[in-house]
Amino acid sequence: MPASMQGEMQPAVYRFKFGDFEIANIMDSKVVREGLHPSFGGERPAEEMHALARDNRIDPQRYEHPFIPTVVNTGKELVLFDTGNGALRREREQLRGRLPDGRLIERLGELGYTPADVDVVVITHGHPDHIGGLTEGGQPVFPNARYVFGAAEFDFWKRGENVREARKFNRELFVDIAVPLADRARFLKPGDEVAPGIRAVDAAGHAPGLMAYHIESGGKRLLIWADTCIHYVVAVQRPEWHIDVDDDKDKAVATRKRILDMAATEGLFIAGFHMPFPGLGLIEKSAAGHRWVPVGYQLNL
Numbered sequence: 001m002p003a004s005m006q007g008e009m010q011p012a013v014y015r016f017k018f019g020d021f022e023i024a025n026i027m028d029s030k031v032v033r034e035g036l037h038p039s040f041g042g043e044r045p046a047e048e049m050h051a052l053a054r055d056n057r058i059d060p061q062r063y064e065h066p067f068i069p070t071v072v073n074t075g076k077e078l079v080l081f082d083t084g085n086g087a088l089r090r091e092r093e094q095l096r097g098r099l100p101d102g103r104l105i106e107r108l109g110e111l112g113y114t115p116a117d118v119d120v121v122v123i124t125h126g127h128p129d130h131i132g133g134l135t136e137g138g139q140p141v142f143p144n145a146r147y148v149f150g151a152a153e154f155d156f157w158k159r160g161e162n163v164r165e166a167r168k169f170n171r172e173l174f175v176d177i178a179v180p181l182a183d184r185a186r187f188l189k190p191g192d193e194v195a196p197g198i199r200a201v202d203a204a205g206h207a208p209g210l211m212a213y214h215i216e217s218g219g220k221r222l223l224i225w226a227d228t229c230i231h232y233v234v235a236v237q238r239p240e241w242h243i244d245v246d247d248d249k250d251k252a253v254a255t256r257k258r259i260l261d262m263a264a265t266e267g268l269f270i271a272g273f274h275m276p277f278p279g280l281g282l283i284e285k286s287a288a289g290h291r292w293v294p295v296g297y298q299l300n301l
């Protein structure tokens with residue numbers, strides 16, 4: 001009898017040693033979305049997107065959009081960067097059909113951690129797919145955690161001034177689930193440290209105060225760039241193209257160029273929230289521009 005079809009099976013957790021730290025990337029969830037264009041490069045002819053997709057052997061019409069939090073064990077503290085989608089799809093009517101169920105907690109379990117083990121939750125920015133796993137049923141998911149927010153990011157969503165139409169619900173959500181955590185939170189400026197070896201880097205643009213985090217241990221360096229680039233081909237090879245989910249389009253372009261240049265020049269490993277799993281790569285620079293080079297075995301040696 002022929003073997004029965006078993007369906008997709010793909011890795012969802014990936015852990016490696018990084019100097020004195022251990023770092024893991026976790027696939028919270030993923031969705032397939034329609035139409036790279038006009039969500040990306042909407043100000044340009046669709047044909048340019050089709051040519052770019054063809055050159056990179058990807059589908060021009062459909063793309064996979066993963067959500068990949070990172071957890072760093074410094075040996076003293078377990079630090080989680082972003083919380084994925086959590087129960088938003090079930091709890092918030094407005095996000096139904098847009099976001100998948102978050103599976104971060106189940107997959108933290110595969111890594112040997114319970115929610116109670118998380119000492120610090122760092123929120124890179126206030127968009128739903130990053131704050132969604134902070135609470136479930138109105139209760140904090142990480143009972144022992146302290147929180148870290150970028151000061152400018154927290155302030156923007158809390159004040160609620162100049163929030164563009166497409167982010168009005170996002171603002172309500174932030175006020176509902178993130179603002180009440182303020183009394184257990186620290187608010188960082190670029191350059192501030194979360195813990196020794198973990199430093200905030202300004203990456204504003206995609207969100208008003210988006211923060212990337214530079215991780216350094218035992219002479220190794222990695223940048224958690226969060227949503228600096230949200231597609232491994234389009235945003236990296238065409239950083240100047242506008243992206244509809246960027247809150248400040250021009251600033252996002254300038255930030256992408258600056259961070260890509262820094263990553264290539266300094267040879268940083270990158271952990272990207274929306275890069276193909278395991279969301280780890282390096283940036284190569286050539287005359288043609290920048291390119292995402294997925295990590296092979298460099299982190300395993």
Ligand SMILES: [Zn+2]
Pocket residue numbers: 127129130227273274
């Ligand atoms: Zn995101």
